[in-house]
Structure formats: structure tokens, C-alpha cells
Amino acid sequence: MLTDAQVRSFKADGASRLMIYDAKAQGLCLRVSASSKSWSFIYRPKGSAKQRRYTIGDYPSWSLAQAREKTFALRRTVQEGGDPVAAAQERIAALTVAGFLERYIERYAKKKLRSWRDYEGLLKRDVIPALGQRRAEELTRAEVANLLDKIAARAPVVGNRVLNTLSAAYSWGVSEGLVPLNPVTGLKRRHEETPKDRYLSDAEIVAFWKATEAAAPAYRDAFRLILLTG
Structure with a gap:
């Protein structure tokens, strides 16, 4: 069971890293490197065999007591079927x-x-x-x-x-309530598109009509109907 004095005294040498778990708050882990200390919560979501790591914050910004309190809350979330890492990723992505x-x-x-x-x-x-x-x-x-x-x-x-x-x-x-307003509202098109005024010439109409003779009757009639009705 970790104490404040222990957390203050833990040190890691060189490139090594210490991983120290707290016996009081199950899943709470103190990661100690040569330059920093940070808290994380290790858990398995319901129905998953893989462990996940949720970063709580660095020490001493988060004290031992605060890290434990956060861990208890996260454990309740997991026990209720939640996944803190997935929820955090979704919140970040949605923003x-x-x-x-x-x-x-x-x-x-x-x-x-x-x-x-x-x-x-x-x-x-x-x-x-x-x-x-x-x-x-x-x-x-x-x-x-x-x-x-x-x-x-x-x-x-x-x-x-x-x-x-x-x-x-x-x-x-x-x-959907994801954003408060539409920033595109009121903006005008940067380019005025003009409708195409392409028409078939008399010679093209004759060529089209003759070409449809070789088509199956249903296709021939459909193509000619489209031409005649515009």
C-alpha cells in the first residue's frame, strides 16, 4: 500500500522505468522514470481480454489521494460496462x-x-x-x-x-446537438455555375436515330422517348 513518503522517494536510474501498483486502489499504477512520475489506471473492459491504460496525470500535480479517488471513480465506470479510454478518445475526436x-x-x-x-x-x-x-x-x-x-x-x-x-x-x-451553429450559413458560392446549353444539331439527331435501330426494341424506344421529350 503506497504512502506519500514512498511516492516522493521513488527514483529510476537512467533509461529504466519503475511500474509500482497500489494495493489500496486496484488498478492504480505509478510510472517512475528518470525525469518524471505519472499516474495511470490499468483495467480490462468487460468482454475484453486486453488490458487498457488510462492516463490520470503527473505527480505531484495529482497527489496519491487524488489519484486514488480518480481510480475509484474509473473502476465504477468499468464495472458498469464503460470503457474510460474509448470514451476519452470519442470525446477528443468529436471535438x-x-x-x-x-x-x-x-x-x-x-x-x-x-x-x-x-x-x-x-x-x-x-x-x-x-x-x-x-x-x-x-x-x-x-x-x-x-x-x-x-x-x-x-x-x-x-x-x-x-x-x-x-x-x-x-x-x-x-x-444532433454536436455543434451549436453552422459556420457555413450565409457564405456565398465562389463561382457562379452556368447551365450547359448544348443541343444536338439536326445531323446529330439523324445519326442518333439511325444508331438506335441496332438496339434492342426496349432500349431503342426508351432512348427515342428521352430524345423526343427532352
Whole structure:
């Protein structure tokens, strides 16, 4: 059973590291290196054979008593079926733009949108490298506008697609309570897209009509109906 005096006196030589477990708070471990001491909680989640390590904090910022108190709380979480490491990772991921967008793809886009791979590609290529480490709830309209300007300078139409995709993701996040507002709201497209005015010439219509003669009747009729009805 560890004491305050022991914790203060433990030392490690050179590159060696001491791992000292407390008998009072099961799972509490003091890691001692030549330059630092830190507390961690060692446990096995329910249904798992692998041990996990949850870092509590360094000593003396966390005293022995405080580390024990934290360990007791973590043990209760594990006994109730929780996993402190997984929960911490999820909280950290959810706070970043990268984690937030990954959640949008997994929980919404993949289930609701046929072209979710296109959205995922846009976000991974153009948004996450630039803004992925920002806190999702702190992303500003100015930051998004700056990103859109850079993308539009390279590929104007892609800039519009990124705007639409990012706006959709944040609208979903607001509805799910993950972020307080949509930073894309109010931003305008960087490029005005004009509809294509391509028409078939008379000669092309004749060529198309003749080409469909060789198609199976069902396909021939469908193609011609599309042409005739515009």
C-alpha cells in the first residue's frame, strides 16, 4: 500500500522505468522514470481480454489521494460496462473537425446518401487537411471562407461542392446537438455555375436515330422517348 513518503522517494536510474501498483486502489499504477512520475489506471473492459491504460496525470500535480479517488471513480465506470479510454478518445475526436466529419459520414451520409463516397472524398481531400485539427464547435465563418477562396482559385466548381457538403455536415451536426451553429450559413458560392446549353444539331439527331435501330426494341424506344421529350 503506497504512502506519500514512498511516492516522493521513488527514483529510476537512467533509461529504466519503475511500474509500482497500489494495493489500496486496484488498478492504480505509478510510472517512475528518470525525469518524471505519472499516474495511470490499468483495467480490462468487460468482454475484453486486453488490458487498457488510462492516463490520470503527473505527480505531484495529482497527489496519491487524488489519484486514488480518480481510480475509484474509473473502476465504477468499468464495472458498469464503460470503457474510460474509448470514451476519452470519442470525446477528443468529436471535438475536432476531422472527428466531427468522420461521424457525419459514418452515422448519416453512408446511411442516407447514395453518393456519400463523393462527399467523403471532398472532405478528406480539401477540408480535413486544412481544418481537421480545429475544434468543430469553434470553426468560424472566416476560416471556412478563406478555405473556399483557396479551393476556388484552383478548382472553382469544387469550391462550390465543398461549400454545399460542409454546410450539410454542419446542419446535421446542429440537429444532433454536436455543434451549436453552422459556420457555413450565409457564405456565398465562389463561382457562379452556368447551365450547359448544348443541343444536338439536326445531323446529330439523324445519326442518333439511325444508331438506335441496332438496339434492342426496349432500349431503342426508351432512348427515342428521352430524345423526343427532352
